[in-house]
Amino acid sequence: MAKxxxxxxxxxxxxxxxxxxxxxxxSYRLALVGVVIIFLVALMAIFADIIAPQGPEFIDLxxxxxxxxxxxxxxxxDVGRDVWARVAFGARTSMIVGIGAVSVALxxxxxxxxISGFLGKWADTILMxxxxxxxxxxxxxxxxxxxxLVGPSLTSVILVIALATxxxxxxxxxxxxxxxxxxxxxxAARVIGVRTPAILKNHILPNLLGPLSVVATFGIAGxxxxxxxxxxxxxxxxxxxxxxxxxxxxxxxxxIMLAEPWIYVPSGVMIVVxxxxxxxxxxxxxxxxxxxxxx
Amino acid sequence: xxxxxxxxxxxxxxxxxRQGKVxxxxxxxxTINEGQSMALVGESGSGKxxxxxxxxxxxxxxxxxxxxxxxxxxxxxxxxxxxxxxxKLRGGSIAMIFQDPxxxxxxxxxxxxxxxxxxxxxxxxxxxxxxxxxxxxxxxVGIPSARERVKQYPHQLSGGMRQRAMIAMALSASPSLxxxxxxTTALDVTIQAQILELLTNIQKDLGMSLLLIxxxxxxxxxxxxxxxxxxxxxxxxxxxxxxxxGNPNHPYTLGLLRSIPRLDRPRTSELKPIQGVAPDMSKxxxxxxxxxxxxxxxxxxxxxxxxxxxxxxxxxxxxxxxQDHALQNExxxx
Amino acid sequence: MTNNxxxxxxxxxxxxxxxxxGLVRKAKGYVKAVNSVSFVINQGETLGLVGESGSGKxxxxxxxxxxxxxxxxxxxxxxxxxxxxSPKEMRPLRRKVQMVFQDPYSSLDPRQTVRQILVEPxxxxxxxxxxAQGEDRVDELLNLVGLDPAFASRYPHQFSGGQxxxxxxxxxxxxxPDLIICDEPISALDVSIQAQVVxxxxxxxxxxxxxxxFIAHDLAVVRHISDRVAVMYLGGIVELTSSTELYENPRxxxxxxxxxxxxxxxxxxxxxxxxxxxxxxxxxxxxMPSGCAFHxxxxxxxxxxxxxxxxxxxxxxxxxxxxxxxHQVACHFADESS
Numbered sequence: 001m002a003k004x005x006x007x008x009x010x011x012x013x014x015x016x017x018x019x020x021x022x023x024x025x026x027s028y029r030l031a032l033v034g035v036v037i038i039f040l041v042a043l044m045a046i047f048a049d050i051i052a053p054q055g056p057e058f059i060d061l062x063x064x065x066x067x068x069x070x071x072x073x074x075x076x077x078d079v080g081r082d083v084w085a086r087v088a089f090g091a092r093t094s095m096i097v098g099i100g101a102v103s104v105a106l107x108x109x110x111x112x113x114x115i116s117g118f119l120g121k122w123a124d125t126i127l128m129x130x131x132x133x134x135x136x137x138x139x140x141x142x143x144x145x146x147x148x149l150v151g152p153s154l155t156s157v158i159l160v161i162a163l164a165t166x167x168x169x170x171x172x173x174x175x176x177x178x179x180x181x182x183x184x185x186x187x188a189a190r191v192i193g194v195r196t197p198a199i200l201k202n203h204i205l206p207n208l209l210g211p212l213s214v215v216a217t218f219g220i221a222g223x224x225x226x227x228x229x230x231x232x233x234x235x236x237x238x239x240x241x242x243x244x245x246x247x248x249x250x251x252x253x254x255x256i257m258l259a260e261p262w263i264y265v266p267s268g269v270m271i272v273v274x275x276x277x278x279x280x281x282x283x284x285x286x287x288x289x290x291x292x293x294x295x
Numbered sequence: 296x297x298x299x300x301x302x303x304x305x306x307x308x309x310x311x312x313r314q315g316k317v318x319x320x321x322x323x324x325x326t327i328n329e330g331q332s333m334a335l336v337g338e339s340g341s342g343k344x345x346x347x348x349x350x351x352x353x354x355x356x357x358x359x360x361x362x363x364x365x366x367x368x369x370x371x372x373x374x375x376x377x378x379x380x381x382x383k384l385r386g387g388s389i390a391m392i393f394q395d396p397x398x399x400x401x402x403x404x405x406x407x408x409x410x411x412x413x414x415x416x417x418x419x420x421x422x423x424x425x426x427x428x429x430x431x432x433x434x435x436v437g438i439p440s441a442r443e444r445v446k447q448y449p450h451q452l453s454g455g456m457r458q459r460a461m462i463a464m465a466l467s468a469s470p471s472l473x474x475x476x477x478x479t480t481a482l483d484v485t486i487q488a489q490i491l492e493l494l495t496n497i498q499k500d501l502g503m504s505l506l507l508i509x510x511x512x513x514x515x516x517x518x519x520x521x522x523x524x525x526x527x528x529x530x531x532x533x534x535x536x537x538x539x540x541g542n543p544n545h546p547y548t549l550g551l552l553r554s555i556p557r558l559d560r561p562r563t564s565e566l567k568p569i570q571g572v573a574p575d576m577s578k579x580x581x582x583x584x585x586x587x588x589x590x591x592x593x594x595x596x597x598x599x600x601x602x603x604x605x606x607x608x609x610x611x612x613x614x615x616x617x618q619d620h621a622l623q624n625e626x627x628x629x
Numbered sequence: 630m631t632n633n634x635x636x637x638x639x640x641x642x643x644x645x646x647x648x649x650x651g652l653v654r655k656a657k658g659y660v661k662a663v664n665s666v667s668f669v670i671n672q673g674e675t676l677g678l679v680g681e682s683g684s685g686k687x688x689x690x691x692x693x694x695x696x697x698x699x700x701x702x703x704x705x706x707x708x709x710x711x712x713x714x715s716p717k718e719m720r721p722l723r724r725k726v727q728m729v730f731q732d733p734y735s736s737l738d739p740r741q742t743v744r745q746i747l748v749e750p751x752x753x754x755x756x757x758x759x760x761a762q763g764e765d766r767v768d769e770l771l772n773l774v775g776l777d778p779a780f781a782s783r784y785p786h787q788f789s790g791g792q793x794x795x796x797x798x799x800x801x802x803x804x805x806p807d808l809i810i811c812d813e814p815i816s817a818l819d820v821s822i823q824a825q826v827v828x829x830x831x832x833x834x835x836x837x838x839x840x841x842x843f844i845a846h847d848l849a850v851v852r853h854i855s856d857r858v859a860v861m862y863l864g865g866i867v868e869l870t871s872s873t874e875l876y877e878n879p880r881x882x883x884x885x886x887x888x889x890x891x892x893x894x895x896x897x898x899x900x901x902x903x904x905x906x907x908x909x910x911x912x913x914x915x916x917m918p919s920g921c922a923f924h925x926x927x928x929x930x931x932x933x934x935x936x937x938x939x940x941x942x943x944x945x946x947x948x949x950x951x952x953x954x955x956h957q958v959a960c961h962f963a964d965e966s967s
Contacts, residue, residue, distance in 0.1 A: 184736035188800065191694045192750045193723035202749070206740040338819040453910040483681035484846065485907045488890035492906055510820055513892030517899030537896030552894060554824035556853035558876065559893040565831070566853065568824030572789045 031284020037277035045091040052085035075262040086242040098220040104162035113173025210289035217282035306364035321528035332505035334515040337525035352381040390465035394477035396457035400449040407445035432463040455486035527584035534610040544617040642702035677855030684861040727801035731813035733793035737785040750803040791822035863922040871954040882929035
């Protein structure tokens with residue numbers, strides 16, 4: 001039979017699906033900028049102990065509300081803690097919350113979305129009504145009630161953000177599963193006799209990874225922002241643990257707001273830059289995953 | 296009637312993609328006279344549809360470029376013509392119908408609204424009169440109870456009816472050239488027969504010229520006077536439809552005709568496929584593009600590109616070793 | 630080639646799909662996709678199933694591999710009844726019947742390599758990954774369908790449509806089935822590639838003795854590949870006979886119209902032909918015409934002065950004696966048409 005010489009001559013490319021996706025991702029410049037920024041923020045979070053050895057909780061009573069200089073290159077806050085150290089450790093808090101909340105939300109979302117989308121019928125109807133129920137409660141009310149019950153802490157912030165955001169990922173997963181399920185390769189697997197768990201693991205999940213990575217990235221950005229907001233309101237991470245939101249919260253004192261900007265501006269800038277960067281990455285991933293969206 | 300209406304010569308179209316330049320059309324030449332019908336036949340990727348978009352000025356501006364050639368309509372050059380001229384031409388003197396009528400019709404407007412819009416775009420006519428004209432057109436394309444049907448939305452019509460509605464829209468400005476890109480490919484055989492019959496009658500009645508783009512050699516046979524076969528972006532064979540199908544000169548045309556099972560011939564035990572696959576259009580080919588798949592290829596074919604030239608009276612082919620096979624003699628005719 | 634041991638016996642098969650049913654709602658009605666269809670496929674035989682869209686031909690194929698659930702009737706595969714089996718009971722029988730799909734793009738998982746695609750059926754049915762000679766089964770399968778085993782580590786998008794279809798055929802062959810349902814296997818391919826795949830299917834049939842249910846709308850290809858052909862219209866078989874007999878001597882008015890509608894690439898023949906152009910559209914299977922499903926468009930009925938029986942009584946598929954082979958036709962006036 002005809003063996004095709006044409007194809008043989010093509011240079012062997014390994015996993016060029018991934019390569020093409022990478023190409024599309026990197027053709028979006030801002031996504032690369034985002035990656036660099038997040039890389040730096042991550043380094044800051046990981047090596048916070050090294051780059052700010054005095055720690056975020058050390059109080060130097062001699063040095064209260066001092067502007068940058070004198071061994072504190074971003075100055076000190078209202079109780080004499082080093083602002084640079086608090087920013088660096090705040091990065092750690094943001095990263096933990098972002099990744100933690102999204103992991104929990106995605107685990108719930110993937111489970112519910114997979115069951116709902118793949119099994120359909122009764123399971124779908126019931127699970128989606130529950131999801132709708134969660135989505136119809138305003139997120140902020142859900143969060144405030146939960147925090148009031150459990151009390152503010154890093155763990156409760158992570159849990160409450162996950163609780164408020166899983167329905168979105170469940171919906172996305174369900175939608176994707178419904179689309180993938182209609183593809184003929186799923187029918188082919190059924191005709192072969194592949195069992196449902198194996199279909200989910202070998203066919204559905206790998207094809208979900210692309211769209212999920214997009215959801216996850218935007219989820220991280222949202223979680224970081226929500227944590228900052230909660231901490232700003234005093235519902236988030238408790239002092240002395242440092243958090244960017246908490247630091248911005250200090251601007252509520254008019255003296256700090258007007259005369260001592262070094263206390264809150266750096267963390268404010270970090271929030272904006274980090275969230276923007278993560279969003280850029282998300283945009284890049286979306287382009288990478290969906291070739292049709294390329295401009 | 297023998298005045299040329301559309302003259303395309305040495306048309307070349309290039310796309311810019313990430314893999315580099317893809318030359319989708321690499322030299323296409325044909326003339327359609329007034330009232331004449333021509334078929335442009337080729338497989339997917341042969342450049343047949345791209346060439347049609349090119350002559351209408353509908354290529355995506357960012358990625359595609361016409362790198363050479365000329366397109367003359369009634370003697371007027373279209374390549375490089377201002378957008379205003381082209382807009383007037385499209386849907387006016389040159390009308391189009393496409394493969395998928397559902398995606399070419401606007402789902403939120405009724406059939407009547409869409410035809411009226413089309414009429415008004417090219418003619419000053421008041422609403423009531425335009426509506427009457429729309430009904431008249433639908434009647435002409437054989438839509439039963441047209442007066443009621445005009446008020447319906449595209450999704451309420453069957454595939455065949457939608458294609459009829461598309462044809463009605465195309466006819467609204469009394470075009471002198473109808474460009475039909477795979478008009479029956481999405482339709483069932485019995486519906487295809489209806490639409491082909493309709494197109495034939497309309498073309499004859501209105502004295503319109505027709506450019507039919509298709510991959511189906513059967514559709515071409517009873518329906519067009521002239522035939523141009525494309526392969527890998529180039530015209531490889533051209534001539535009178537009956538003659539080309541009965542006695543193809545180019546090995547590709549010959550191969551295609553031999554590879555398809557035919558209802559007008561006795562059953563054969565095995566088909567004779569063309570081996571291999573169509574070439575990658577992002578590569579520059581040296582020599583004849585069909586050479587790797589050609590059973591008649593010789594050493595010259597791999598190095599020198601055959602020109603599209605006269606083989607006999609009114610017959611053209613791009614081949615160093617044109618064949619002369621009367622296909623009727625190959626098997627017993629019924 | 631064909632011996633007369635049936636591999637598949639389908640009897641009175643009906644497949645109906647509910648419309649608008651939900652958790653609490655009852656179905657508003659049914660799409661009667663397949664109505665009481667019966668046929669037999671013998672070992673090593675190719676039965677062609679032709680019809681236009683909405684004729685139910687694809688639904689039949691999918692019901693046999695139990696992707697669709699039959700409403701009633703019986704499907705006997707090598708003597709085993711498939712209707713009513715649970716997915717678990719069905720699994721071992723899937724080794725006997727496989728399917729090749731129309732769309733070579735969506736029928737292969739884009740995230741799997743060719744090797745993963747071909748290993749899946751073997752693993753699912755606990756089959757050895759090496760054959761008796763110690764040769765790798767994936768290599769063997771790729772050789773069988775005319776692909777270079779070196780391609781096994783590639784992904785589907787690196788192949789052309791025709792090559793993808795070969796991979797799909799190799800996947801179906803992996804479990805060594807007795808019957809393969811070919812659902813429009815070449816209609817998505819380019820004309821010059823179609824013949825390659827048709828020839829491959831024929832040579833596999835000769836070498837491995839597989840039977841095919843070849844579902845297609847292209848009458849010329851069906852004639853070429855099939856031993857017998859069943860013509861479908863709106864969920865029912867209207868005519869069933871040997872390929873030669875059907876094309877030389879069609880008896881159902883729908884078959885005649887269908888055959889006359891196929892254009893052939895010969896201008897002389899085309900211009901001399903008298904085409905039977907059917908009026909109107911195919912009715913919707915949600916709203917089946919009474920009596921004979923074809924009576925709304927039937928030129929023979931018009932010619933005979935619209936006899937009442939056509940619109941009141943559904944014609945059964947009856948055997949008519951013929952010169953060559955048994956000829957089954959579902960028409961009250963099958964005798965008149967010849």
